[in-house]
Amino acid sequence: MSKEKKKNEWVEWGKAILIAILLAFLLRSFVFATSVVDGESMVPTLEDGETVLFNKFMYLFDEPERGDIVIIERPLKNYVKRIIALPGETVKVVNDTLYIDGKEYEQNFISENARSSTGIIGPIEVPKNQYFVMGDNRAISKDSRNGLGMIRAENIVGEAEVVIFPFSEWNVLE
Numbered sequence: 001m002s003k004e005k006k007k008n009e010w011v012e013w014g015k016a017i018l019i020a021i022l023l024a025f026l027l028r029s030f031v032f033a034t035s036v037v038d039g040e041s042m043v044p045t046l047e048d049g050e051t052v053l054f055n056k057f058m059y060l061f062d063e064p065e066r067g068d069i070v071i072i073e074r075p076l077k078n079y080v081k082r083i084i085a086l087p088g089e090t091v092k093v094v095n096d097t098l099y100i101d102g103k104e105y106e107q108n109f110i111s112e113n114a115r116s117s118t119g120i121i122g123p124i125e126v127p128k129n130q131y132f133v134m135g136d137n138r139a140i141s142k143d144s145r146n147g148l149g150m151i152r153a154e155n156i157v158g159e160a161e162v163v164i165f166p167f168s169e170w171n172v173l174e
Contacts, residue, residue: 033158035071035078041135042080045109054158064131069160072151081133081143085126093121114138121145129153
């Protein structure tokens with residue numbers, strides 16, 4: 001093999017590696033992100049230490065929906081929570097029953113024990129461009145009820161799609 005051909009081969013490999021790095025950077029910056037769950041506020045849906053893949057691209061063209069599990073960006077720490085109420089809706093919890101705009105909302109994703117730990121809420125109207133979020137483990141979750149407050153749309157980084165680690169817990173989230 002000639003020196004010129006060997007040099008061209010190295011240049012081609014260098015281009016391929018550079019393109020791969022650029023593509024990975026673009027995907028990580030604009031499409032996907034990972035986050036490690038810190039704490040037990042989303043148990044049983046997400047466990048402490050699990051790594052979750054988030055879709056950042058989705059909310060560039062669509063609004064978050066009730067039930068979405070989202071990553072919330074804050075200055076000191078990111079949080080993983082579930083969207084419960086949307087902008088303009090009224091949230092109320094009485095006798096362990098969640099009402100949104102006066103209609104009972106069935107929470108199939110939490111246990112009876114978590115439901116009874118929600119407490120009494122509202123009625124609270126969610127301001128425009130903000131969301132009301134709660135963790136699935138209501139007894140210990142810091143959320144819109146007790147410290148995080150309403151979440152601005154621009155602080156929602158993406159929607160949780162898949163638990164990717166540990167591999168034994170691999171799971172598509174709904």
